[in-house]
Amino acid sequence: AQSVSQHNHHVILSEAASLELGCNYSYGGTVNLFWYVQYPGQHLQLLLKYFSGDPLVKGIKGFEAEFIKSKFSFNLRKPSVQWSDTAEYFCAVARLRDSSYKLIFGSGTRLLVRP
Amino acid sequence: GAGVSQTPSNKVTEKGKYVELRCDPISGHTALYWYRQSLGQGPEFLIYFQGTGAADDSGLPNDRFFAVRPEGSVSTLKIQRTERGDSAVYLCASSRNEGVTDTQYFGPGTRLTVL
Numbered sequence: 001a002q003s004v005s006q007h008n009h010h011v012i013l014s015e016a017a018s019l020e021l022g023c024n025y026s027y028g029g030t031v032n033l034f035w036y037v038q039y040p041g042q043h044l045q046l047l048l049k050y051f052s053g054d055p056l057v058k059g060i061k062g063f064e065a066e067f068i069k070s071k072f073s074f075n076l077r078k079p080s081v082q083w084s085d086t087a088e089y090f091c092a093v094a095r096l097r098d099s100s101y102k103l104i105f106g107s108g109t110r111l112l113v114r115p
Numbered sequence: 116g117a118g119v120s121q122t123p124s125n126k127v128t129e130k131g132k133y134v135e136l137r138c139d140p141i142s143g144h145t146a147l148y149w150y151r152q153s154l155g156q157g158p159e160f161l162i163y164f165q166g167t168g169a170a171d172d173s174g175l176p177n178d179r180f181f182a183v184r185p186e187g188s189v190s191t192l193k194i195q196r197t198e199r200g201d202s203a204v205y206l207c208a209s210s211r212n213e214g215v216t217d218t219q220y221f222g223p224g225t226r227l228t229v230l
Binding site for chain 1: 118146148150155156157158159160163165170171174206208210214215216217218219220221222223224
């Protein structure tokens with residue numbers, strides 16, 4: 001079945017560790033790709049997005065993601081995490097053949113950063 | 116400026132009752148989306164409005180769910196004969212509807228609990 005997969009459901013890191021969260025999708029055709037973050041007690045916020053062009057995109061708070069079309073992947077990275085990065089991270093895909101551009105989300109990854 | 120707002124923030128109801136959930140999009144955003152997020156899952160698409168019309172309602176689970184947006188701004192999601200399985204966080208998002216480069220901005224959600 002077509003889907004968005006996030007491989008890690010829970011990740012625990014110490015401050016200053018490097019982060020990589022995996023995201024794979026199984027849709028053919030052209031897609032837009034997103035990472036959203038939900039901090040404790042807050043609503044979903046956009047971290048970064050890929051529409052076209054340079055497959056390495058930079059977002060807020062030092063996050064970046066790389067689109068690898070051949071692997072259907074859009075992994076999120078940060079070289080050095082902070083305690084304030086503790087949150088739940090969602091990868092999402094919009095299929096351009098869907099004129100509504102509705103988002104299809106992965107199940108999320110809960111990140112806990114220990115001080 | 117103001118973001119997407121949703122009311123109520125929490126709603127507790129009994130099985131079989133009718134509920135209405137409200138969404139106020141960002142001013143000037145013509146596209147409006149409803150999603151549902153169950154515990155441990157990512158948001159799932161329910162319905163998309165372009166202006167006053169429901170352009171894509173493919174995510175509504177059954178005919179107990181209905182949504183309106185009569186003036187192209189505020190939207191109401193209506194659930195009849197609620198069931199315990201309807202318990203979830205209902206999220207609203209809006210966008211400028213710029214097409215392929217659209218970004219959706221999410222509200223804080225309404226947590227619905229059906230007893």
